[in-house]
Amino acid sequence: MHENPPRLGADGPRDTTEQARRNALLKAGALQNAILTSANFSIIATDEKGIIQLFNVGAEHMLGYRADEVVNQIRPSDMHDPEEVRARALQLSQELDTPIAPGFEALAFKASRGMEDIYELTYICKDGSSFPAIVSITALRDDHGELIGYLLIGTDNSVRKGVELQLNEALDAAEKANRAKTDFISSMSHELRTPLNAILGFAQLVESGTPAPTPTQKRGIKQILKAGWYLLELINEILDLALIESGTLSLSGEPVSLAEVLQECRAMVEDQARQRSIGMVFSRLEMRHFVKADRTRLKQVLINLLFNAIKYNHPGGHVTVACALSAPERVRISVRDTGPGLSAEQQGQLFQPFNRLGQESGGEEGTGIGLVVTKRLVELMGGVIGVESTPGVGSVFWVDMPLCMATQPLASDPLALESTRAEVPQGAPQHTVLYVEDNPANLELVELIVARRTDLRLLGAADASVGIEFARVYQPEVILMDINLPGISGVEALRILRADPTTAHIPIIALSANAVPRDIERGLAAGFFNYITKPIKVNQFMEALDQALAFAQTGHEPAPTQESA
Structure with missing residues (x-):
C-alpha cells in the first residue's frame, strides 16, 4: 500500500516555508526597529x-x-x-x-x-x-x-576617558612622589654622611697619629670606628633599599668576568676571615665565565654573602666558593659555610626587611637589610638567589646569573688591575692642593690628612667664588670641590673653571656627601676627575689625590673611578 503524497495546500510544506519566511522577516524587522x-x-x-x-x-x-x-x-x-x-x-x-x-x-x-x-x-x-x-x-x-x-x-566614551584621566593623574602623582622620595633620600644621605665624615676621619687620624694613643685610647678609638663604619653601612643599605623600591636605582648590564670579581671579593674578605680563624676556599673556574651584570652591584652581592658566611660561622670553620653551570646559559655561584644552619621556618623569613632571625641579642652586629638588598639586586640583574641549609651542618647561598659573551680578554692577574699608591720620595717638590669647602670640620680634617705629606700644601676656600679666584691666582695642581656650597654650587664652579683657559687644565675631584649613584654619575658626567664620597677613607682619598697629581704632571688621565665609602 503506497503512502499518500504530501498535499500542497494551505497546510502543506509550501505554506509552512512561507510562514517561516514571514516570521523571519517580522523578527528581522523587530530587531532592526530595536536597533534603530x-x-x-x-x-x-x-x-x-x-x-x-x-x-x-x-x-x-x-x-x-x-x-x-x-x-x-x-x-x-x-x-x-x-x-x-x-x-x-x-x-x-x-x-x-x-x-x-x-x-x-x-x-x-x-x-x-x-x-x-x-x-x-x-x-x-x-x-x-x-x-x-x-x-x-x-x-x-x-x-x-x-x-x-x-x-x-x-x-x-566619557566614562572610560574619565577613568583614563584619573589613572594618568594618579601615575603622575606617583611619579612625583617617587622623585620626591629619591630627593629626600639623597638629602638625608648627605646630612647623615657629613657628621660621620668628621667622626670617622678624625678617629682615623688619632688612631695612626703621633704620639701613638695609649692602649685605653686605642680601645676607645676602635669602638668609635667600629660604630661609625657600622652606622655608615646601615645608611648605605637603607639608601640602596629605598632606591630599589622606588625604581630609581640605575644598573648597567655588561659582560663581567667572574674570575676577576671573585678575586677582588676574596681580597676584601680574607682579612676578616683570618681574624675569625675561618678558612677560605675558592674553587678554580674550569672556564672563563662572563655574566651580564652591573659589576659594582655584583661585587656588593657576593661580598655580602661572603661576609655573612664568615660572620655566622664557627671559629675554625670554612667558607667555600664554587661556580658551575646550572643551565646551558646560566652559571651558579655558591657560598657554602659550616655555621649553625637554618631551620625551615628561618629560611622562610630570610629575605624580610629588618628580620635578623633571632640574632638581635647575639654578639654579631647586623641590620637585617643586607639580604633583602642582595635579593633585589640579583633579580634586577636578571638572576635568581636561593638557599639550602641543614641545622647543625651549615648553609649554601647560591646565585644564578645569565651567561654572556666576553667583549674583552680576561686579565692574567685580576688583582694587578688595582692601582697602587706610589711612595713619596724625600725632597720632592711641594704641590699645591685647593680645597673648596664650607664646613670647617671637613676642611680641618683634610688639612690634617694633607699635613702628613711633606710634598703637599693645602689652600682652603669657604665658598666657590673665593675658590675660583684662588684657583686663578695660585694655580693649584689639584682642586678638591664640595658639591653643596653656598651661592655657586660645586658643579657650577666646575663649569666656570673649565671655561677659563687659565684653570681648564686643573683636575678637580668632587669630595661630597651626595652618595646616591645618580649624583655620582652626574658628577662624573659633568667633568670631575674623580668623585669621592664622605665619610672619607684616608687611604682611598690619598690614592685618588696621587692619581690627580700624576695627571697634573703628565697629562695622562687614568680611567675615572668612584671612591665610595
Missing part, C-alpha cells in the same frame, strides 16, 4: 556623498538634534571637532596616498575601500557641548558592490 530606536547607541547612515539619511533615537539623545534637522542637510563631520576631522583626513590621505576629499568622505575613506574602521572622536552637540565617543564606520554597498553610503555606530 536604541537610546544607548547613535546610529547614523549616509548616502554615498556622506549626507545623513538616517538619524536614530540614540543619536538624537546624544547630540541634541532632531532627525528632521539633519537628514538630507548635513554630514556627520559637521558634528565632529573640526581639528580632529582635518587631522583624520590628513592621516588617511597619507596612508592611502589619496588627495584629501572634502567633508566626511575623508573621514570614512578607509570604509569606502571595503574595510570597517573604529575611531575615537569628539562629538559636538547642538548646544555647543562636546563629549568623547567611539565610532565604528562601515561602508554600505549594493548587490553589485557599488558604494551606496556609510553606517556610523557610536557610543559615549
Whole structure:
C-alpha cells in the first residue's frame, strides 16, 4: 500500500516555508526597529556623498538634534571637532596616498575601500557641548558592490576617558612622589654622611697619629670606628633599599668576568676571615665565565654573602666558593659555610626587611637589610638567589646569573688591575692642593690628612667664588670641590673653571656627601676627575689625590673611578 503524497495546500510544506519566511522577516524587522530606536547607541547612515539619511533615537539623545534637522542637510563631520576631522583626513590621505576629499568622505575613506574602521572622536552637540565617543564606520554597498553610503555606530566614551584621566593623574602623582622620595633620600644621605665624615676621619687620624694613643685610647678609638663604619653601612643599605623600591636605582648590564670579581671579593674578605680563624676556599673556574651584570652591584652581592658566611660561622670553620653551570646559559655561584644552619621556618623569613632571625641579642652586629638588598639586586640583574641549609651542618647561598659573551680578554692577574699608591720620595717638590669647602670640620680634617705629606700644601676656600679666584691666582695642581656650597654650587664652579683657559687644565675631584649613584654619575658626567664620597677613607682619598697629581704632571688621565665609602 503506497503512502499518500504530501498535499500542497494551505497546510502543506509550501505554506509552512512561507510562514517561516514571514516570521523571519517580522523578527528581522523587530530587531532592526530595536536597533534603530536604541537610546544607548547613535546610529547614523549616509548616502554615498556622506549626507545623513538616517538619524536614530540614540543619536538624537546624544547630540541634541532632531532627525528632521539633519537628514538630507548635513554630514556627520559637521558634528565632529573640526581639528580632529582635518587631522583624520590628513592621516588617511597619507596612508592611502589619496588627495584629501572634502567633508566626511575623508573621514570614512578607509570604509569606502571595503574595510570597517573604529575611531575615537569628539562629538559636538547642538548646544555647543562636546563629549568623547567611539565610532565604528562601515561602508554600505549594493548587490553589485557599488558604494551606496556609510553606517556610523557610536557610543559615549566619557566614562572610560574619565577613568583614563584619573589613572594618568594618579601615575603622575606617583611619579612625583617617587622623585620626591629619591630627593629626600639623597638629602638625608648627605646630612647623615657629613657628621660621620668628621667622626670617622678624625678617629682615623688619632688612631695612626703621633704620639701613638695609649692602649685605653686605642680601645676607645676602635669602638668609635667600629660604630661609625657600622652606622655608615646601615645608611648605605637603607639608601640602596629605598632606591630599589622606588625604581630609581640605575644598573648597567655588561659582560663581567667572574674570575676577576671573585678575586677582588676574596681580597676584601680574607682579612676578616683570618681574624675569625675561618678558612677560605675558592674553587678554580674550569672556564672563563662572563655574566651580564652591573659589576659594582655584583661585587656588593657576593661580598655580602661572603661576609655573612664568615660572620655566622664557627671559629675554625670554612667558607667555600664554587661556580658551575646550572643551565646551558646560566652559571651558579655558591657560598657554602659550616655555621649553625637554618631551620625551615628561618629560611622562610630570610629575605624580610629588618628580620635578623633571632640574632638581635647575639654578639654579631647586623641590620637585617643586607639580604633583602642582595635579593633585589640579583633579580634586577636578571638572576635568581636561593638557599639550602641543614641545622647543625651549615648553609649554601647560591646565585644564578645569565651567561654572556666576553667583549674583552680576561686579565692574567685580576688583582694587578688595582692601582697602587706610589711612595713619596724625600725632597720632592711641594704641590699645591685647593680645597673648596664650607664646613670647617671637613676642611680641618683634610688639612690634617694633607699635613702628613711633606710634598703637599693645602689652600682652603669657604665658598666657590673665593675658590675660583684662588684657583686663578695660585694655580693649584689639584682642586678638591664640595658639591653643596653656598651661592655657586660645586658643579657650577666646575663649569666656570673649565671655561677659563687659565684653570681648564686643573683636575678637580668632587669630595661630597651626595652618595646616591645618580649624583655620582652626574658628577662624573659633568667633568670631575674623580668623585669621592664622605665619610672619607684616608687611604682611598690619598690614592685618588696621587692619581690627580700624576695627571697634573703628565697629562695622562687614568680611567675615572668612584671612591665610595
